Amino acid sequence: MAESIARQKIFYHKSGLCYTRRMDRQKLHDSIALHTEMTFARSSGAGGQNVNKVNTKVHASLALEKIEGLSEAERELVMQRLAKSIHAGVISVDVQDERFQERNRKIALSRIEAKIAAATRIEKKRRATCPTKASRERRLKIKKLRADIKKNRGKVRE
Numbered sequence: 001m002a003e004s005i006a007r008q009k010i011f012y013h014k015s016g017l018c019y020t021r022r023m024d025r026q027k028l029h030d031s032i033a034l035h036t037e038m039t040f041a042r043s044s045g046a047g048g049q050n051v052n053k054v055n056t057k058v059h060a061s062l063a064l065e066k067i068e069g070l071s072e073a074e075r076e077l078v079m080q081r082l083a084k085s086i087h088a089g090v091i092s093v094d095v096q097d098e099r100f101q102e103r104n105r106k107i108a109l110s111r112i113e114a115k116i117a118a119a120t121r122i123e124k125k126r127r128a129t130c131p132t133k134a135s136r137e138r139r140l141k142i143k144k145l146r147a148d149i150k151k152n153r154g155k156v157r158e
Contacts, residue, residue, distance in 0.1 A: 025117075028069035032113050035066040038105060043096040050099060057096040060108035064089050067116070074120045081119040091115060 040055040050056075064075060064086065079086060093115075095108040131139075 025069075028067065028116070029113060031066070031068040032062060032116070033109055036060050036062045036109060036112065038108065040101060045096070047099065054101070056099060056101045056104055057094065058101065058104040058108045059092065059094050060105075060112060061090050061092045062112055064091065070116075070120070078116055078119040082115060085115070 037060070039059045041057045041059065042055055043051055043057040045051065064078060067075070070078070079089075082091065085091060091112055093108050093111045095104045095111065097107055098104050
């Protein structure tokens, strides 16, 4: 599953995240916006009368099988990496950051999209490098200074 994704070409988005070529960000964004079910409730915390009168808290849930724009391998990767936050194949997000329901809706959609994007992101393999001659010399110089400091901590003999 992860091997099949690793063999695909990698596309680097301007946000700094890298995705497989198959994942179409616009199609994914539209699919999330279309298939996300939202329920509303009263927010908790400070806010005066607004908190007691208006349903601004958003509970957004999205069934993974409804998402378009993900390949099967990417869908399995999302299921594997987000296993703790997915229940019965549904990703859920609660948002009550703002005073307005519409802003909380947008935040909820962006958080779901960010979770999916982060789960499908492929980490670059680290290339091992050797320390330079100058860095080795700096390290040895610091070690020598530290050794001298520790050596001078002993009792002074007269």
